[in-house]
Amino acid sequence: MMSTAANSPGTYLVTGCAGFIANRVASLLLEAGHRVVGVDNVNDYYDTSLKEHRLKKLESDRFSFHRIDIEDQEALAGLFDGDAFDAVFNLAARAGVRYSMENPHIYLTTNSLGSLNLLHQMRRTGVGKYVLASTSSLYAGQPMPFSESLPVNTPISPYAASKKGAEVMAYSHHHLYQIDVSICRYFTVYGPAGRPDMSIFRFIRWIDDGVPIQLFGDGEQSRDFTYVDDIARGTILAAKPVGYEIINLGGGGTPVSLNTLIGMLEDRLGKKAIIEYLPFHQADMMTTSADITKAGELLGWKPEVSLEQGLDESVSWYQTNKPWSEKIVLP
Numbered sequence: 648m649m650s651t652a653a654n655s656p657g658t659y660l661v662t663g664c665a666g667f668i669a670n671r672v673a674s675l676l677l678e679a680g681h682r683v684v685g686v687d688n689v690n691d692y693y694d695t696s697l698k699e700h701r702l703k704k705l706e707s708d709r710f711s712f713h714r715i716d717i718e719d720q721e722a723l724a725g726l727f728d729g730d731a732f733d734a735v736f737n738l739a740a741r742a743g744v745r746y747s748m749e750n751p752h753i754y755l756t757t758n759s760l761g762s763l764n765l766l767h768q769m770r771r772t773g774v775g776k777y778v779l780a781s782t783s784s785l786y787a788g789q790p791m792p793f794s795e796s797l798p799v800n801t802p803i804s805p806y807a808a809s810k811k812g813a814e815v816m817a818y819s820h821h822h823l824y825q826i827d828v829s830i831c832r833y834f835t836v837y838g839p840a841g842r843p844d845m846s847i848f849r850f851i852r853w854i855d856d857g858v859p860i861q862l863f864g865d866g867e868q869s870r871d872f873t874y875v876d877d878i879a880r881g882t883i884l885a886a887k888p889v890g891y892e893i894i895n896l897g898g899g900g901t902p903v904s905l906n907t908l909i910g911m912l913e914d915r916l917g918k919k920a921i922i923e924y925l926p927f928h929q930a931d932m933m934t935t936s937a938d939i940t941k942a943g944e945l946l947g948w949k950p951e952v953s954l955e956q957g958l959d960e961s962v963s964w965y966q967t968n969k970p971w972s973e974k975i976v977l978p
């Protein structure tokens with residue numbers, strides 16, 4: 648359970664609450680009766696109408712929203728002075744793997760420096776629990792299934808490198824200031840209101856519109872896709888005191904290739920995909936596969952939503968929200 652006494656309502660800071668995963672985390676915390684202070688800079692990396700759509704779902708008298716950038720130390724100081732947080736869920740991030748080659752500086756400033764800013768405020772105001780969103784992208788070059796004990800010293804994208812920075816800065820704050828840290832390493836997350844820079848959102852749109860899918864490589868790369876509600880649930884479970892732990896949150900089954908995924912989406916949309924083959928991207932991993940033993944032992948967590956069910960939900964969200972979401976320009 649949470650870092651407060653089980654079942655007693657707490658106050659939680661959730662960064663990136665207009666984003667895909669943080670929005671679900673905030674939503675589940677509110678459903679459980681907690682108070683949530685949400686921050687997001689609502690940047691325009693992708694269409695902000697999707698972020699507004701997600702934010703609307705959080706409306707509640709126990710939710711307050713602050714349009715703040717975690718790079719802004721002064722704004723964060725005001726926030727931490729105004730509330731006593733039971734824990735900080737830092738899910739604000741620049742998260743695109745491939746775009747991080749085009750604009751690496753913002754990855755360092757948001758993901759590494761922004762994370763340090765939060766740790767600094769926690770230390771200053773005595774907040775004891777930090778949950779950080781990290782990534783399976785750190786396991787590049789390691790043997791599968793990826794376990795948390797593997798060395799992750801060869802990140803192949805600035806994105807992964809910036810998350811490594813965030814992880815190790817959290818470690819030093821744990822060591823020096825006894826901040827209790829849970830690092831959640833997510834494996835390719837998908838679901839309703841997903842990110843339009845990611846494969847599943849784009850493939851659904853492209854198949855439905857009869858537009859060619861831009862496929863990097865031959866489609867035989869595979870992912871341990873994980874449904875957003877499972878991820879949000881695991882992230883909240885990770886808010887219990889652990890000392891300092893890195894925890895994989897991933898599907899934990901057999902990785903699914905993009906070719907198989909495309910077939911599953913074709914079945915659901917009743918349309919055939921047209922495919923435009925592009926070169927495999929050098930910042931991409933070929934396969935990801937999570938060892939989720941630790942999440943089971945430490946948190947009692949395992950994913951509950953199969954890829955079949957999760958894709959049903961994703962396609963159903965697409966169809967229901969198409970009247971406004973079809974205007975979202977894909978980044």
Ligand SMILES: Cc1cn([C@H]2C[C@H](O)[C@@H](COP(=O)(O)OP(=O)(O)O[C@H]3O[C@H](C)C(=O)[C@H](O)[C@H]3O)O2)c(=O)[nH]c1=O
Nearest residue numbers: 742744782783833834835844845846861862863868931
């Ligand atoms: C968007 C897109 C992707 N792809 C390929 C590239 C990859 O080989 C594969 C999956 O890409 P996607 O962007 O869906 O997910 P990952 O590259 O695994 O990265 C995601 O999962 C990790 C864990 C994070 O930490 C990232 O934040 C998150 O973006 O599809 C295409 O072929 N065409 C496309 O238009």
